[in-house]
Amino acid sequence: MNHQPRKPVTARGERTRCKLLDAAEREIGESGFHTASVSSITRRAGVAQGTFYIYYSSKEEILRELVENIGRTLRASLNDAIDGLTDRIEIERQGLLAFLEFAVRNKNLYRVVLESQFIDEAIYRDYYLRLAQAYTAKLQQAQQAGEIRAGSSAAQAWALMGIANFLGLRYSVWEGRLPPDDVIETALAFIRGGLSPD
Amino acid sequence: MNHQPRKPVTARGERTRCKLLDAAEREIGESGFHTASVSSITRRAGVAQGTFYIYYSSKEEILRELVENIGRTLRASLNDAIDGLTDRIEIERQGLLAFLEFAVRNKNLYRVVLESQFIDEAIYRDYYLRLAQAYTAKLQQAQQAGEIRAGSSAAQAWALMGIANFLGLRYSVWEGRLPPDDVIETALAFIRGGLSPD
Amino acid sequence: MNHQPRKPVTARGERTRCKLLDAAEREIGESGFHTASVSSITRRAGVAQGTFYIYYSSKEEILRELVENIGRTLRASLNDAIDGLTDRIEIERQGLLAFLEFAVRNKNLYRVVLESQFIDEAIYRDYYLRLAQAYTAKLQQAQQAGEIRAGSSAAQAWALMGIANFLGLRYSVWEGRLPPDDVIETALAFIRGGLSPD
Amino acid sequence: MNHQPRKPVTARGERTRCKLLDAAEREIGESGFHTASVSSITRRAGVAQGTFYIYYSSKEEILRELVENIGRTLRASLNDAIDGLTDRIEIERQGLLAFLEFAVRNKNLYRVVLESQFIDEAIYRDYYLRLAQAYTAKLQQAQQAGEIRAGSSAAQAWALMGIANFLGLRYSVWEGRLPPDDVIETALAFIRGGLSPD
């Protein structure tokens, strides 16, 4: 009937909304979307359960906002990592590392993103396509500069993301640490030269 | 598929168990684990709700069995696709295609596997490590034969799986079809030669 | 997701459904639809709250069944009251009395019916049109026999029901008793001869 | 309409109270008492939620005021319609028409009144008895003038109201229009001459 989550207009409201978002991030990240309940989120945020619905119309909505924020942050840190660089090899290394570091530092957020696809595919798809777009743009520039093999840069981007994602899943989410150097080197060698012997 | 009842049962019992597993596969595949209910599964299987607990101690248990079966099937079809082949390039192509074809044909099963990690990480990890092992073994053989670049073959396997998985996710789950030829060719070129210009 | 109220197949289930219907009748009749809660109904019925939803998919649905039953009963008792009679005046008197007696004896049910129109208009409309149809049929017979003034028998039926309903509301629901004889006589005189002096 | 603030207020306060009453009239009329919320009312009125409780101590209280106003208006328009007239038949027709027209034009208000009886019986009873009184007074005059059949004029009033109310319910609330002429004629014939053949 009455789903109109307000953007808060006072400072106090802003603070409450923030507390809720933080609490949701931690709760959903630690326990997963289905195990986390609105009640556990508000308990953690230190507000009444009803307060939740002043700012979010449903548990799904806060997930959406969470994933959007994560996407923004991740894209930003990718850009930051690569921005000033000119050496192609360094760019690859820093890009991959930025992604992995984000996954390690934000292990829980990373899981939230992955899980979102089972709650509402649209959330995840949006996150994903935007990230892929960012990669694709970089790769197109590099292609035009003749630095990398020609081909569908979108497919290349997906391949790159697949690798980063999988190393991220294994090392950060499952083992909670950055991949050891030899794994990174192997992955980078793979990215640069594929599997063919030189 | 390949149901192995844990409790020895009569022929009738065997049949019931089978109906349950099939129903679960379709229900969970179509609606997701949390949306599918024990009651919807038994309804689809055409048995009473209580019957479920004669064969499975919980909803999670049937998921575990499901994912195990899927893993077995996927590994088998990878082996089948590659087994007789000797040409390296053909091996790569057929391996990737086998994976993608499985994902396309069994779109729902594919989702079940991905989702399992948010219900019980152990289920997914087990599935994953076994699949990676299969890849790794193949890659080690190829390395020893000097056909591919040296390096951590485990990391290479993960990278390969990352690519396959992502293309699988995009084309089968999101778009419901096999990737077009140019995408496959780009991916294969990537696998063979990475991003470096020739 | 799963709204499939079962018709019970065992005697026990039949009994439970009955207990629920009885409890709902009393709870809603005494406290009104919005004040009565599913929990108060099941408490009164002596079953768990979840049991309610085995038999009814919502609070509204049990209201619908309640009103349907009341309609059936009321139409039956109108027929019973009039059936054998041949004298027109006696028919009018008995018909009106049957209605009023029903309202007095089932004061609460009467309120339930009236209230239903604010929960789901369709429930009430159905109840009402069927009752009016029954009246209309009787009036048409009488018209053809030349015993009553010609005119839209549907409108006449509605007028009759209006009178019965209002006396019912006042005397049974508000004052909890049958109207005194002079009120009934006045009403009957009105029905027979309207307001015109003889 | 005719708002009489209970608390003496400034001109600005007067205006706010008015906005609230108007908004409540529309909200409750369109959606019903239970579906309309204080928040939807204040939103419609364009004031903050807390403001509501400056003027009304509860949601019920504004309903009470609403129904009182409606009753006043309805009685006034009945009087207006009949006041100058001297021909009995014309009086009947205009009285009935006035009532029906009010119901049609104020379909929503009509529902509000009817619904009020399920929120607080006293509200409706008060409305009702006052209206009946007005009718009764007219009928007593007519009886004394010998224009209409003798009998309990209160019962006659109730009967008249029953008819008007039912036609009102059917045509204005359910079908949203004035009854067609033949229905009105039938009803008037009924009122004048009852069901007896001439």
Added chain:
DNA sequence: CATGAATGAGGCTTCATTCAT
């Protein structure tokens, strides 16, 4: 083996009302 009724905890959400600013 199979049934299906019963459970009851727990989830999400709404909303009238209060209160500090």
Added chain:
DNA sequence: GATGAATGAAGCCTCATTCAT
């Protein structure tokens, strides 16, 4: 006067699981 954030009780409903037959 007015605001709008905050409350918390209460409501409806779902569902995995148990158990008597």
